[in-house]
Amino acid sequence: MGKKFIVVGASSGxxxxxxxxxxxxxxxVALLARRDKILKEFASKFNTDPKNRIALTVKYDTTxxxxxxxxxxxxxxEFGTIDGIYYASGVMPSVDPDEFSTEKDISMLNTNLLGxxxxxxxxxxYFQSIGKGMIAGISSIAGDRGRRGAPVYNTxxxxxxxxxxxxxxxxxxxxxxxxxxxxxxxxxxxxxxAKVPDxxxxxxxxxxIAAQTIIQKIASxxxxxxxxxxxxxxxxxxxxxxxxIFRKLNI
Numbered sequence: 001m002g003k004k005f006i007v008v009g010a011s012s013g014x015x016x017x018x019x020x021x022x023x024x025x026x027x028x029v030a031l032l033a034r035r036d037k038i039l040k041e042f043a044s045k046f047n048t049d050p051k052n053r054i055a056l057t058v059k060y061d062t063t064x065x066x067x068x069x070x071x072x073x074x075x076x077x078e079f080g081t082i083d084g085i086y087y088a089s090g091v092m093p094s095v096d097p098d099e100f101s102t103e104k105d106i107s108m109l110n111t112n113l114l115g116x117x118x119x120x121x122x123x124x125x126y127f128q129s130i131g132k133g134m135i136a137g138i139s140s141i142a143g144d145r146g147r148r149g150a151p152v153y154n155t156x157x158x159x160x161x162x163x164x165x166x167x168x169x170x171x172x173x174x175x176x177x178x179x180x181x182x183x184x185x186x187x188x189x190x191x192x193x194a195k196v197p198d199x200x201x202x203x204x205x206x207x208x209i210a211a212q213t214i215i216q217k218i219a220s221x222x223x224x225x226x227x228x229x230x231x232x233x234x235x236x237x238x239x240x241x242x243x244x245i246f247r248k249l250n251i
Contacts, residue, residue, distance in 0.1 A: 008032045
């Protein structure tokens with residue numbers, strides 16, 4: 001019998017691929033995103049049996065924080081139980097080298113960090129109460145250091161890493177798995193205007209491969225990992241570059 005999951009940010013990118021993989025495995029999945037029409041079209045491919053609708057669509061704006069607990073409770077009532085939640089919602093607007101846009105910065109913090117906290121807090125409370133469950137957050141290797149190109153994007157992901165680690169430390173004794181996922185380059189809309197290698201060690205992977213890897217790693221019990229795995233080497237190097245050298249690098 002399939003499990004029951006929530007995927008926040010299920011209309012595109014890694015979130016959509018995660019939802020597709022989970023649904024293909026026969027799990028029930030609540031699909032959350034703002035683009036309701038896209039969600040419904042996507043869900044229709046899996047809801048072919050009127051007696052067993054495995055894809056539930058929920059129009060949801062991650063920046064409407066006050067709605068998070070109500071939405072989580074609604075899904076719990078619909079499903080009866082929830083086995084895990086993936087937070088895959090994120091934004092990274094283009095920031096010019098000399099630009100300091102508080103508006104853009106707030107939008108990144110609201111979606112990448114505060115939106116995650118708003119929906120993962122009720123999930124944590126629920127999983128704690130039943131003594132099991134899984135929480136996974138899609139962070140980024142960008143959270144490992146303060147890069148000059150996108151200061152607040154880096155900040156939002158670094159803060160998300162800390163939040164997830166704190167949840168992990170708090171909930172491990174309750175039997176709850178909390179997972180931090182740090183993608184490198186993945187071919188999503190977020191990278192469409194970015195200059196990234198098209199071959200070699202840092203070549204982007206598809207969101208489908210990313211999703212497969214994430215699900216496999218979580219099933220194996222992993223709690224924090226890079227995707228693809230080779231980015232762990234990049235992360236290790238970046239984290240250990242002295243600050244006076246790092247600030248001179250164009251990364």
